[in-house]
Amino acid sequence: MSERIIPIVDHHYAASVPSVPADTGSAPQQPTDRFHRPLHDLRISVTDRCNFRCTYCMPKEIFDKHYEFLPHADLLSFEEITRAARVFMALGVRKIRLTGGEPLLRKNLERLVEMLHGLRTPEGLPPELTLTTNGSILARKATLLKEAGLDRVTVSLDALDDAAFRQMNDVDFPVAEVLRGIDAALAAGLGPVKVNMVVKRGTNDAQILPMAEHFRGTGVVLRFIEYMDVGNTNGWRMDEVLPSQQVIDRIHAAHALHPLEPHSAGETAQRWAYDDGAGEIGVISSVTRAFCGDCNRARLSMEGKLYLCLFATHGHDVRALLRGDPRSGLTPVSDEQLRAALAQVWTARDDRYSLLRGTAAGLAQRAERRVEMSYIGG
């Protein structure tokens, strides 16, 4: 058994304060990046804490009782998040996803949902509001979130078998409670409810068919995610990746499937439907079928650092623009200045790690210290 190197992690990721262009008026309304990709989805991580210790995301050996989570004062307030979201919507964002850590651990999250739901696009519409959760406390929160304006939820669930699930979350949390949360989300009308299963060959791939059979005919859209080399702590190996095509083949052998068209540009999942009408599934294949070509996602961390890719090595300190920074003498900027600064950051974006994985450029990026998924959400 090869010895596993466990790096010490802290949250002080490299980040720079975006510069504010002198002429803010010339900033594009709908900026596109170096590959002509617009900005459409904003993922906002609201906490670095989680009550699970999934081995591919927040391994217990690192995120242990000595681990220093961020003090509350470092987190963006709901008012700051809403202000930033309003400015991102002026740049083209139409969909906001709340993530974490585990977002439902952030107190009164429904209050933030209500504030975000009150925002309007230039066309006068509210943003599409979604949330990714481990489902552990969803049963208690589903109705409150719906009433506050949340549209949909995605629940992470890596196994149906209780023992296998407890092993994956590594805190002995029962699967029944997450299934109860999914039922509560369905009952509250937070659908279509999506369930994301990270497939790790040799760990939980035997759960693919039981999961598919459990959710067939329920209206829940089950998606299988290829195990990714995110962050620096999960000890990722290529031989633990089960290519999505093999997932499809396994299910097709039991229940015939056919491919579906994507809902929209930038969609991460390839959609498949059961021939017998029992619903649809999806596969998210960052390793074997990169989808960087139309990636229109930005990620804002709980302390206001903006990342332009899940595998980024560098962030942009938006909080310093919102609050000012006494160390540098920076004073808080106006919305117009913030919009121009963010447009400039997006316009310079050239991230496409999954497309480069395995190439010299990809290996060089892999050698650098990358942001953790538990810090910016999946």
Ligand code: SF4
């Ligand atoms: S690797 Fe980065 S650029 Fe590519 S799809 Fe993922 S987040 Fe987008």
